[in-house]
Amino acid sequence: MTVEVDKLAPARPGYFYPAFIASLALNLLFVGLFAAAAWHHYEKSLSANEPGLLAFVRQLPENRQDAVRNEITGARAAMKDLRADVRKSWIDANAMLTEEPFDKAKFVEALAKLRESENVFKTALNNALAETAASLSPEERKILQSWREKRRPNVLRSQGEPAKDGAKPE
Structure with a gap:
């Protein structure tokens, strides 16, 4: 049995396949670089939104920011075990359900322990x-007071007042 080969199809040079592979590798390199740049941009935007009281520190004068930031991060480190205890108590109570x-x-x-x-x-x-x-000056405490007022918890809002995200409370 013989197989007829289409003799009309042009023959491909041998360097096409390595060129296709190189092109694919180059495309993947650019896609990877773009993804890495997007990821690092996202990471930087997250660090700009410091959680909790550290966000307040950015509103202080430049010469005071480091001292207050160090004080807050030291207090956070001291409370790490307390936070872990709350998390463990919550997980234990929730598992009982x-x-x-x-x-x-x-x-x-378990709820009482929590x-x-x-x-x-x-x-x-x-x-x-x-x-x-x-440790703050009177002017800095005014900045802290206005920052806390903007962040007041939802429990302090009246029934018809919108939440932080603008959604109506239920």
Whole structure:
């Protein structure tokens, strides 16, 4: 049995396949570089939005920012274990919801432990805020007060007042 080859099709030179592979590699290189640039831009934009009280520090005069930032990050480091305890208590209490048979007394006890660990953590947060405020000048405390007013929690909003994102509360 013989197979007829289309003799009319032009023969491709041998360097086409390596050229196609090189072109594909070059395209992937540019796509990778573009993705890396986008990723790093995203990372920088995240660092510009410092969480919590560190966002307030950017509103202070340049010569005070480092000292206040160091004080806040030191307080955060000191509260790391308290935050981990709150997280563990929450996970433990939440895991009890699917245990069979459900033990209401154990669940109430776990919620009480969660509430206690949250209270210890929030007390430490409040004490750190008070220490930071004590180290600020009167003008800097005014900046802190206006920053906190803008960030007030949703629990302090009246029923018809819109939330931070502009959505109507339920």
